[in-house]
Amino acid sequence: xxxxxxxxxxxxxxxxxxxxxxxxxxxxxxxxxxxxxxxxxxxxxxxxxxxxxxxxxxxxxxxxxxxxxxxxxxxxxxxxxxxxxxxxxxxxxxxxxxxxxxxxxxxxxxxxxxxxxxxxxxxxxxxxxxxxxxxxxxxxxxxxxxxxxxxxxxxxxxxxxxxxxxxxxxxxxxxxxxxxxxxxxxxxxxxxxxxxxxxxxxxxxxxxxxxxxxxxxxxxxxxxxxxxxxxxxxxxxxxxxxxxxxxxxxxxxxxxxxxxxxxxxxxxxxxxxxxxxxxxxxxxxxxxxxxxx
Amino acid sequence: xxxxxxxxxxxxxxxxxxxxxxxxxxxxxxxxxxxxxxxxxxxxxxxxxxxxxxxxxxxxxxxxxxxxxxxxxxxxxxxxxxxxxxxxxxxxxxxxxxxxxxxxxxxxxxxxxxxxxxxxxxxxxxxxxxxxxxxxxxxxxxxxxxxxxxxxxxxxxxxxxxxxxxxxxxxxxxxxxxxxxxxxxxxxxxxxxxxxxxxxxxxxxxxxxxxxxxxxxxxxxxxxxxxxxxxxxxxxxxxxxxxxxxxxxxxxxxxxxxxxxxxxxxxxxxxxxxxxxxxxxxxxxxxxxxxxxxxxxxx
Numbered sequence: 001x002x003x004x005x006x007x008x009x010x011x012x013x014x015x016x017x018x019x020x021x022x023x024x025x026x027x028x029x030x031x032x033x034x035x036x037x038x039x040x041x042x043x044x045x046x047x048x049x050x051x052x053x054x055x056x057x058x059x060x061x062x063x064x065x066x067x068x069x070x071x072x073x074x075x076x077x078x079x080x081x082x083x084x085x086x087x088x089x090x091x092x093x094x095x096x097x098x099x100x101x102x103x104x105x106x107x108x109x110x111x112x113x114x115x116x117x118x119x120x121x122x123x124x125x126x127x128x129x130x131x132x133x134x135x136x137x138x139x140x141x142x143x144x145x146x147x148x149x150x151x152x153x154x155x156x157x158x159x160x161x162x163x164x165x166x167x168x169x170x171x172x173x174x175x176x177x178x179x180x181x182x183x184x185x186x187x188x189x190x191x192x193x194x195x196x197x198x199x200x201x202x203x204x205x206x207x208x209x210x211x212x213x214x215x216x217x218x219x220x221x222x223x224x225x226x227x228x229x230x231x232x233x234x235x236x237x238x239x240x241x242x243x244x245x246x247x248x249x250x251x252x253x254x255x256x257x258x259x260x261x262x263x264x265x266x267x268x269x270x271x272x273x274x275x276x277x278x279x280x281x282x283x284x285x286x287x288x289x290x291x292x293x
Numbered sequence: 294x295x296x297x298x299x300x301x302x303x304x305x306x307x308x309x310x311x312x313x314x315x316x317x318x319x320x321x322x323x324x325x326x327x328x329x330x331x332x333x334x335x336x337x338x339x340x341x342x343x344x345x346x347x348x349x350x351x352x353x354x355x356x357x358x359x360x361x362x363x364x365x366x367x368x369x370x371x372x373x374x375x376x377x378x379x380x381x382x383x384x385x386x387x388x389x390x391x392x393x394x395x396x397x398x399x400x401x402x403x404x405x406x407x408x409x410x411x412x413x414x415x416x417x418x419x420x421x422x423x424x425x426x427x428x429x430x431x432x433x434x435x436x437x438x439x440x441x442x443x444x445x446x447x448x449x450x451x452x453x454x455x456x457x458x459x460x461x462x463x464x465x466x467x468x469x470x471x472x473x474x475x476x477x478x479x480x481x482x483x484x485x486x487x488x489x490x491x492x493x494x495x496x497x498x499x500x501x502x503x504x505x506x507x508x509x510x511x512x513x514x515x516x517x518x519x520x521x522x523x524x525x526x527x528x529x530x531x532x533x534x535x536x537x538x539x540x541x542x543x544x545x546x547x548x549x550x551x552x553x554x555x556x557x558x559x560x561x562x563x564x565x566x567x568x569x570x571x572x573x574x575x576x577x578x579x580x581x582x583x584x585x586x587x588x589x590x591x592x
């Protein structure tokens with residue numbers, strides 16, 4: 001499972017000669033389907049990038065132009081002066097990093113307690129954590145909002161940090177991993193006189209680097225792309241994230257198709273790069289838990 | 294472990310409780326205040342009337358009675374079920390199909406597995422905007438292609454009350470298929486290869502192998518995917534907000550958006566909580582029912 005994206009699929013070689021012809025037909029059908037699917041997945045992204053390089057009139061010319069007549073690179077310069085792109089990206093980076101650090105730290109810490117220390121009430125408590133994974137945030141966003149406004153945290157960055165950083169996801173993902181670490185290893189360390197905190201820091205953390213990377217990446221992507229949280233909580237435009245900023249930009253410049261696509265590319269690009277760099281961990285995290293924030 | 298007296302055991306368990314909680318505490322504090330308390334409060338607020346000023350006022354079943362006669366609520370419910378009824382089978386078939394295709398020894402498989410994931414990690418505002426432009430009636434590339442292949446009157450998509458929901462479902466499926474493909478791929482790795490060999494020796498064709506080996510082998514994965522897909526469909530909100538904002542008319546108004554409207558646009562926190570509770574119970578019920586059914590089938 002570890003190399004899900006690059007692994008060669010486990011197909012056993014076929015012994016019978018006579019199947020060869022049929023299998024080569026199947027192979028071509030496979031390629032054909034793959035080609036169709038690739039186009040269906042990638043076309044919107046291609047269209048987004050190409051449109052960002054067109055003039056506004058060119059975006060919707062018929063028949064569809066698949067390449068711009070003359071690439072308009074200046075959109076990628078203009079957008080910084082015509083929108084608050086710098087502020088939005090800065091806010092998004094700040095929030096994503098803080099949320100990720102908190103989630104990774106508190107999540108793995110709690111997961112150690114859940115996975116390796118036996119105490120009364122532990123399993124019941126974990127059930128409560130699990131239960132909230134089946135309950136969508138949309139169903140308790142109202143009381144949560146009321147609570148945070150009573151704490152005077154709405155319209156501050158703290159609200160986003162608070163609602164994103166303590167999810168059950170991190171605990172669940174890390175617990176899955178810690179349970180795969182043999183108890184004997186920990187018992188041995190205990191006998192050697194190492195404290196539980198020492199075991200967590202000096203044994204579990206180094207062992208779980210891949211799992212921590214998975215959690216960090218999933219959290220980072222979720223926070224970067226979160227639209228609803230900022231929509232409810234961030235009123236002041238100097239606090240907006242890229243998602244909120246982009247939406248306002250779209251309604252403000254609704255006829256500037258090319259520039260809107262430029263903004264869209266800029267909102268997607270950083271996360272695609274992060275994903276490509278760490279896709280192995282990202283995929284591993286999702287395959288082992290099948291969960292998202 | 295050595296034999297210990299009861300007092301020793303108790304002391305150890307007391308020490309462990311303290312230790313355990315010290316590990317849980319940083320996360321638990323946030324989790325309790327920001328998730329558990331709101332969930333409990335939800336069940337209180339749902340029985341209150343509350344506008345933005347003043348506090349919650351207990352009104353018992355008033356909200357429930359109002360819900361029953363609230364046409365907007367029923368429209369939202371119908372639309373949510375509409376979305377669910379098409380989003381689940383469509384995503385299931387597409388993501389399972391992709392997983393089966395990409396579980397084979399084909400050139401470019403690794404590349405495509407990566408690519409299939411892009412829609413899922415791309416920001417919803419950006420992809421919704423791109424799709425809205427692709428869908429635009431008259432000038433949009435999709436209608437242009439449809440006209441080119443002989444469809445005289447292509448649909449108006451997000452601007453038409455009949456086609457807005459199909460458009461949203463299409464984008465929702467496009468967005469989520471890579472994610473579920475991945476879960477299916479992980480599930481496929483657990484189906485033992487010998488079973489396929491045995492089926493082949495018995496002369497089973499590709500279709501029979503799929504029905505007799507692959508699908509039964511994927512049962513636990515399938516269960517998991519269906520639960521997730523159901524909950525995902527019930528809670529769909531951000532996609533709707535940015536693509537259609539519930540319109541045109543009320544053609545794409547869904548439950549989660551109704552909560553948002555009542556709560557954050559009309560400031561009726563009590564009534565919005567009552568709608569939330571319906572959403573909560575629906576998701577909870579679906580998960581429990583599917584869990585029980587799955588248990589029984591396994592037994």
